[in-house]
Amino acid sequence: MSVSKEAKHAFDAAPWTGKTKRYDIVKEGSIAVALVAIVAIFLSLFLGSPDDTPLTFKGWAISNPDNFYATAVQELSGSSGTATYGAPYNKASDGLNVGPLWLQKWAGVTRPIDTVNEFVIAPLSTQVLSTEIASALATWKSAADSQKHDWAVAYDDAITKAEGKISTVPAGAYGPVPVLAQGLTDMAKGGALDAALLSQGGFFQTDNTKQILFFGDGAYLDEAGTTANLQGGTWGMMNETGRYPGQAWLWLYSFWYQIPPFNNENSKPIGANADAYIMVIMGIMSLGLILIPVIPGVRSLPLRIPIHRGIWRQYYDENGIKRRKK
Amino acid sequence: MSEMWTAKLRNKWQKNLPIEKLLPDDQPAYVASWIYVFGVLTLSALAMIIASGIVLAFEGPAWYHTSDVGKFMNSLHFWSVQLFFVFMVIHLWGKYWMAAWRGNRFRTWATGALAFVASIATAFTGYLVQTNFDSQWISFEAKDGFNSVGIGAFFTVTNLGQMLLLHVAFLPLILGVITVIHVLMVRRRGVVPPIDAEPTPGSGA
Amino acid sequence: MTGWISDFMNHPATYLKSGWLQISVSNLIVIILMLTIFALAVLIPFPKDKEDHK
Numbered sequence: 001m002s003v004s005k006e007a008k009h010a011f012d013a014a015p016w017t018g019k020t021k022r023y024d025i026v027k028e029g030s031i032a033v034a035l036v037a038i039v040a041i042f043l044s045l046f047l048g049s050p051d052d053t054p055l056t057f058k059g060w061a062i063s064n065p066d067n068f069y070a071t072a073v074q075e076l077s078g079s080s081g082t083a084t085y086g087a088p089y090n091k092a093s094d095g096l097n098v099g100p101l102w103l104q105k106w107a108g109v110t111r112p113i114d115t116v117n118e119f120v121i122a123p124l125s126t127q128v129l130s131t132e133i134a135s136a137l138a139t140w141k142s143a144a145d146s147q148k149h150d151w152a153v154a155y156d157d158a159i160t161k162a163e164g165k166i167s168t169v170p171a172g173a174y175g176p177v178p179v180l181a182q183g184l185t186d187m188a189k190g191g192a193l194d195a196a197l198l199s200q201g202g203f204f205q206t207d208n209t210k211q212i213l214f215f216g217d218g219a220y221l222d223e224a225g226t227t228a229n230l231q232g233g234t235w236g237m238m239n240e241t242g243r244y245p246g247q248a249w250l251w252l253y254s255f256w257y258q259i260p261p262f263n264n265e266n267s268k269p270i271g272a273n274a275d276a277y278i279m280v281i282m283g284i285m286s287l288g289l290i291l292i293p294v295i296p297g298v299r300s301l302p303l304r305i306p307i308h309r310g311i312w313r314q315y316y317d318e319n320g321i322k323r324r325k326k
Numbered sequence: 327m328s329e330m331w332t333a334k335l336r337n338k339w340q341k342n343l344p345i346e347k348l349l350p351d352d353q354p355a356y357v358a359s360w361i362y363v364f365g366v367l368t369l370s371a372l373a374m375i376i377a378s379g380i381v382l383a384f385e386g387p388a389w390y391h392t393s394d395v396g397k398f399m400n401s402l403h404f405w406s407v408q409l410f411f412v413f414m415v416i417h418l419w420g421k422y423w424m425a426a427w428r429g430n431r432f433r434t435w436a437t438g439a440l441a442f443v444a445s446i447a448t449a450f451t452g453y454l455v456q457t458n459f460d461s462q463w464i465s466f467e468a469k470d471g472f473n474s475v476g477i478g479a480f481f482t483v484t485n486l487g488q489m490l491l492l493h494v495a496f497l498p499l500i501l502g503v504i505t506v507i508h509v510l511m512v513r514r515r516g517v518v519p520p521i522d523a524e525p526t527p528g529s530g531a
Numbered sequence: 532m533t534g535w536i537s538d539f540m541n542h543p544a545t546y547l548k549s550g551w552l553q554i555s556v557s558n559l560i561v562i563i564l565m566l567t568i569f570a571l572a573v574l575i576p577f578p579k580d581k582e583d584h585k
Binding site: 002095305322 | 363366415423456476520
């Protein structure tokens with residue numbers, strides 16, 4: 001006959017008065033540190049670690065100049081991923097929401113980015129320019145904002161219609177935009193754009209936000225991610241470059257992106273706001289992990305599936321302890 | 327006259343966590359399973375992470391790309407993290423199946439789970455400051471999750487400077503404090519008795 | 532670390548796929564290792580204490 005729940009609780013909580021054995025905590029700690037150090041050193045010497053070289057604008061413009069060119073035009077027309085993102089970069093979109101919670105928008109534009117000037121015009125302006133590009137820049141800078149917008153949008157639409165093949169785009173009222181885009185592409189091919197974007201804002205730079213965002217607006221970064229099997233929709237969050245183990249502990253976070261409705265951008269409201277919903281879900285599940293001791297069902301599973309009989313086998317056998325009745 | 331604050335603190339400390347509990351030389355007889363080594367293995371891996379991390383911090387974030395010693399230190403840091411998570415999760419599985427929160431040990435469980443979450447956050451910032459392709463990719467992808475719930479307004483994963491300072495200073499400090507509290511809780515409450523153990527009248531077992 | 536190991540480890544990984552499930556061989560090895568270690572830790576007998584205490 002088992003003792004009452006209250007008596008069992010008091011027993012579990014009280015200092016142990018039963019049989020004890022010798023225990024050298026410092027020795028155990030020392031052996032553990034030595035063992036782990038040896039294993040870590042062995043793995044490091046034998047297998048090394050991943051370190052894939054970072055991509056550059058130069059690499060992008062050389063391997064896929066049409067895509068770079070088209071992206072530059074999108075930055076000028078305001079149709080690029082960054083230009084249409086919303087908070088914290090701009091007000092172009094309301095961003096994601098979870099029901100009545102528009103947290104992205106409410107947090108505000110704290111990292112303002114002007115893709116027209118910061119991604120294209122300013123970098124170009126730092127260069128010693130050919131007469132053609134200098135003239136195009138001057139034309140652009142002296143035009144009204146609405147005129148700039150019309151030129152860029154017209155060219156962007158024409159490129160989209162030509163499915164990205166720049167050489168097949170028909171002539172049109174594009175103003176200085178084609179020359180500016182070509183200027184930026186040439187600048188990227190020469191390696192000067194990497195340097196210009198980095199040094200924007202001063203001598204010391206520790207913030208790569210603008211470069212990463214411009215980068216991600218094109219296909220180069222995305223294709224590299226696909227090649228390395230890092231895309232979120234194929235469990236990429238768990239993966240590492242090469243054959244190295246990745247982040248298995250992110251399995252649950254990665255899981256949600258694989259299933260409907262989260263894996264369908266067009267499914268409203270959840271799929272279209274998947275990032276936000278999944279963040280909330282993972283927040284709740286993390287809290288759940290911490291609160292397991294008070295969650296009915298979960299807290300009693302170890303009592304119903306007695307893996308502990310294996311863990312404490314020696315003690316149970318020595319003292320003839322059978323399974324408790326609840 | 328009311329009791330001094332210092333005396334109150336000292337007495338409470340000596341009552342709950344005397345040096346015999348911090349550095350014991352015995353333990354209950356039921357602590358007899360290999361599952362029990364995974365807590366100290368996790369701590370050992372954390373020690374390796376911190377040691378290798380300090381070397382990497384001293385030489386700066388770009389050192390390991392071009393130095394052989396740096397590459398080795400980076401590998402040590404990488405594999406120590408892999409071992410850390412392996413040991414920590416096995417430790418978590420063990421503690422769950424032992425229902426180790428019993429007997430007023432909720433805070434021990436809670437600080438452990440919190441340490442797990444804090445470890446993921448710290449590791450995440452680590453991946454961001456590798457200054458290689460992986461960092462480029464992860465920062466571009468991860469920004470969307472944080473931006474979508476407003477966290478991106480102040481936690482900018484594409485900002486190397488911010489991520490580096492959080493990874494090297496702020497988050498290890500937080501994780502360190504949580505870990506110390508967790509270990510002190512274990513020492514204070516002792517290892518949880520077996521699920522089927524009960525008080526029997528007249529015996530010490 | 533010798534050249535051929537570096538070539539091996541920095542090669543794109545192999546992925547096992549089944550429907551929407553997908554995992555790299557590396558991650559699968561880690562997970563199987565963890566489950567195995569857990570099972571062994573629970574099942575392998577612990578050395579008995581030689582001397583009695585208390």
